[in-house]
Amino acid sequence: MASNENVLDLKHLFSLSNIRQLAAPLLLLTVLAMMVLPLPAFALDVFFTFNIAISMMVLLVAMYTRKPLDFSVFPTVLLVTTLLRLSLNVASTRAVLLHGHTGPDAAGKVIEAFGHFLVGGNTAVGIVVFVILTVINFVVITKGAGRIAEVGARFTLDAMPGKQMAIDADLNAGLIDDKEAKRRRAEVAQEADFYGAMDGASKFVRGDAVAGILILVINVVGGLIVGVAQHDMEFSRAMSQYTLLTIGDGLVAQLPALIISVAAGMVVSRVGDDGDIGAQFVNQLFNNPVVMVLTATILAVLGLIPGMPNMVFLLLASALGGLAWYMNRKSAEAAADKETATPAQPVAQAVEAHQEASWEDVTPVDVLGLEVGYRLIPMVDKSQDGELLKRIRGLRKKFAQDIGFLAAPVHIRDNLELRPNAYRITLKGVEIGNGEAYPGQFLAINPGRVSGPLPGNMTKDPAFGLPAVWVESTRREHAHALGYTVVDASTVVATHLNHVIMSHASDLLGRQETQALLEHIAKDSPKLVEDLVPKVLPLHVLQRVLQYLLEESINIRDMRSIVETLAEHAPRTQDAVELASRVRMALGRAIVQQLFPGSAEIDVIALEPGLERILGQAMASGGEGGAIEPGLADTLLRETAGAAQRQEDLGLPPVLLVPNNLRWLLARFLRRSVPNLKVIAHSEVPESRNIRVVAVVGG
Template identity: 70%
Template structure:
């Protein structure tokens, strides 16, 4: 026998792996079209009908074990392909039934014969009734309901997209997630809307398939009678029996897989997403309460006592339900008593039969003051309780991680506790035991913040954003979409607290940098550059001196991520000066490019404010005679007022308020203006890189 040779183009093609998967869809579509056109023998029909049944069972089981609808994202396409497969089989089987039906019930294959004989008992009247009932169930109940759920799900998914996108952006800004995770979530949101829309459209195919199944069956019966009576001279009774059984068997073989896949579609679109599959979810929730089973057992047992009822069946079922409820209640009681029994055993082992005596005071009673503390009222406890699904703990972890990445050192952990002395929805943030911020956050509601461009008013409790002082309104969840459409920034209560905490940590970064944190920074840098660290601390500068320089930088909002540059600059100049302020000025010059990048992230020209020449000369004279104390009070008040007006003008234009001054005046004006204008940054000419272009937008002291 000669071996079969494949064409050269086909033999060179890799049909395994990704290439094979990419060819599967075109090959399948071509096969479906070929089945409609080319005649198929009965054995091939049996093979495809069996595959159709197996495919429907696979789809049903996959939907049952799916945790989220997006886990079976290919379901709409599978629905379309399976529908086309059934229609193709109907066309192919119709051709065989009409051409070979006169030869007997096995003319169209063993599968159709089995459904025609064994499932409907060989009685075409029973077959017609069963076929009509299955079609009605599939068309009127399952498919119509699944299509309606998919339609509503698509509508709600589209309506919820803006809110979900805002929530993702809020998590990203709070540092809870990174950019890759945010991108993945945005894709998931859009895919969810597309999935429900595709399911809404795909359900129409199944409904059309049910209608086509009825029409094909009727056409097969009528066409078969005509072919049997006219072409093959069969008796009317024989023709009716043969072709009706074949047509009904053919219809049932197609409708049963169709019904199975319709049920799978209903399961996928009707379930609520959770962390468990549908079986675990249903069993865990339907049979979770013993009281429900006790009552059901009593009702079923009462029905079993009624004369004429199938007493044995009802009583056995009532006994099974009652026994299950008893076992569930016993197990729950044992789980609840276990901790108490352990506590009692521990007490017995220690020989304690009464309350212990009050212990003497000791040094262990003196608790250290928390560097960072967050106290919440009792209504905000769910936000910080993992057991109640609180997300604030994760947000705080994200804040500390983002702070470390941006600022350059690890902030101390935030100790969280409840405080019954606070209002139920209030919270306070403490730094070294002293309150630095407080506010109210209403769990379950949303804070609509007006960034200055919102149009319209909202019904709710008016307030201000605790972090930045912007006007805001506490609204219900039902108003969320309306507020977003008006231009408000809408965040939940946990985000409000997290944003306020993040703002305060950034503002007080210099106070959070203790000697322990500085030593940790040096240890971390010493892993890569041990010699650099050893030569500087403590040989050239003390640990406290380095801490003071770093605190000076942080107090003015300068990040200390580039510790290598800071250490190298200090190593170069500490031999000439040990003054922390002078060293800070030198380090700022070395970090000039990073400082400018931090204030002007978009690059290009730098829009800044400067001092009038006369004011500049007066300040230089005051600096030479008496420092900051040498500035005349009237002049100081004028500088503060004009700097404030110029800064507001800069912010109105969307620019960062930056005052550019000569090097000797920078520290003086920065300390003087920092308390009144914390948003204003003061730079010296030496800190501006030579590659940058400067544009003066305002003069302070020109009037």
């Protein structure tokens, strides 16, 4: 049994997944072994070739990534490849000093090829080429890539709060779910870690370039000492042989280093994620025929100057001119195809104009509608995978989960009477919201603590009225770094639509929605619904009670408690206001929990006792509507608004606590002037919650 278990362990150890896990440790052990153990010339050839191959693979992967995080392991790859080159330098130095006197292939054929064929066996040329490659790598590419990584790391860290706020805003608006929000937060943190790691990893390449220069000097001096002192070689012969071997060693190490540095620059310098670098390069540089025509003209003029290489200039000018002509022709053909794709139908329209009118011409008004200008059509076009369609489906689902009933679907149509970038939201044919959106741009919203201005089209956030500015996509990260909350055009429209739907929830609950809600409840509690509607309470009274709750931002998810409360009190009264008050008492724990999460004491605004008596008398004399003297009403509005503002400044929800008989009157009276104020009754506060009065109106 023990032997069988050992066999199984060996099979598990050498499985494909474990071999992949062991690849990195084995590579590091091999690299470290090369620094200590002498390698034969053939092994050096293999490792040098592998070093060149791995650098080319890294460069190609960097070119075909769409965004930096697709190659998140790059900082580690940079460290490993740098360590591999340094260990090869140590191994090749050992081989050159031990066997350099035997001939030019003492350290392998790869070093010999780089030392003889690439520089023609000329030591001066080899040294110059090596120095140039080192300067290009050290001064130009590595320094630039390191600076980009440093700035990217700083901007990414500065932009993290804004990105987190944008994710939270999308989550609260129902545009994304918890899993997507968690993934986006992890991506934001990973992006910051990546640029921070790249900032540090670029120092590896810089140190490698300095080490290459020092190794070159050490090898030349050491080779001369070994050749002349130990092997009795002539100074000139030792100088030539050891220098060529050292130059070959340096070139074969610096070429992969240069390739890796270019890959690092490509990874950190790319902008956007709509394609790989090659596709972006071709599409953006050779996409304008006018630019190529002007370039071809300049080259042709230079080619006509006597003494210039006329053939080369005229050849390139002809090639660019031909390419510009071809692209211009393709654009014209595409425009012609687009025009013929939508033929006019005047005959059919004329026939339709003479048809008799029918009931089919009477179209019902949409409960909830979204009309867009023609430039916003791609955002809502299903054939173009419009992003706004997905967001509207998501926010409608979240509305049903949060509020407690399924609202009517949003009917979307284009309206040529609107401005190209405008949209408007309608409720039963009446406009309840409008704004503008610019596809391809981003709305940078000022939450009140930004560190600087942004250039762009100044506006206001259509949902909440905050100051904002439309900026180009290239300024998105800069806006994040300044503290702005940055969202795209589809998110702007979706957030505005969500805000409007939430604020008009009571208008969206019609007779049909109420009936559908009852049928949904009847699936689990059929007897409860059957005993209430329509035997005890008419459907329209139930609808009005639910609308009263929704008008004061109370969700109706707990329909079981609502129906049970109505079933208890409906036999004694059919007044919707009184029934709504009874339901509020039953939902008091949920109402207070929504305003004051947790179990801490609740901080409220109260009425001065004398003012309570005056309002109670007005309520008693004026019936349901009440009648408040104009001067008293003005004072009440002014003082309540001031107290509510002070509550908001302290970060507390503005809540007014009043007697039961005054709650309905004051809630309706203060709703327009102080929309953020919530009015609750004493009977709605659970006995387990402590009350603390922080402000008194009328005192």
